[in-house]
Structure formats: structure tokens, C-alpha cells
Amino acid sequence: MATYVEIHDAATNADHVLRAQVxxxxxxxxxxxxxxxxxxxxxxxxxxxxRRARRDPTGVAEQIxxxxxxxxxNATLTTIPDATVQTxxxxxxxxxxxx
Numbered sequence: 317m318a319t320y321v322e323i324h325d326a327a328t329n330a331d332h333v334l335r336a337q338v339x340x341x342x343x344x345x346x347x348x349x350x351x352x353x354x355x356x357x358x359x360x361x362x363x364x365x366x367r368r369a370r371r372d373p374t375g376v377a378e379q380i381x382x383x384x385x386x387x388x389x390n391a392t393l394t395t396i397p398d399a400t401v402q403t404x405x406x407x408x409x410x411x412x413x414x415x
Contacts, residue, residue, distance in 0.1 A: 318393045326393045327381045330374070334393050334401070338384050339377040341398070341405035342369050349409070358410055365413035376412075383408055 318326070326334045346366035352359065369376045387404045388396060 322393055323385055327385055332393075334385075334396065335377060335381065337396065337398060337401040338381060338405060339373050341402045342373050342376050342380065344402060345406050345409055346370050346373075348406075358413060361413040361415075362409060365409060380405065380408060380412060383411070 326332045329335065346369040349359075349362045349366035350370075352362070356362070365376075384401070384404050385393075387408065388400070
């Protein structure tokens, strides 16, 4: 289980391994959204989010980090598998797309 200091470091340190994972997961989610069918619920908002994410992945990662950490639960922050990070980010897209 991560300490508060470790959680803060992961959320605020641009060089933290989790920040890198979240940034890549955002790019993967954005790429999938660009290719999804227009009939997907919230597609317009999701597409706007994806475009923003592709233009500024670091900025979007900054915005989503605290929620990603919250959603990751009590994981050890330096050993979260990429697939878990991707699931967390994919699950958060609608929340951030809809504002």
C-alpha cells in the first residue's frame, strides 16, 4: 500500500513511472476513441477529449492523475501493470470527457 507521500509524489512528479504509464494509456484511449463508431454513447464529447489528449497528452495526464490514483486503490505505485493502468484510464474517459 502506498503512503500519502508516495501518492503525492506519483501525482505531482512529472518523472514518476506512473505518470509515464498514464500518459501512454491516455494516448491509447484517445486512438481508440477516434476510431469508434459515432453511435457510441457520448461520442462527440469523447472525440473532443481524444483530440485534446492527442494535442497535449502531458496536460491531460496532469488533469487525470489524482483520479487515476484514486481509482488504482492501494496498489504499489511503481509496479502497477500497464493493462491495469489502461483499464483505469479507459474507465475514466467519460468522466473527463463530460466534465
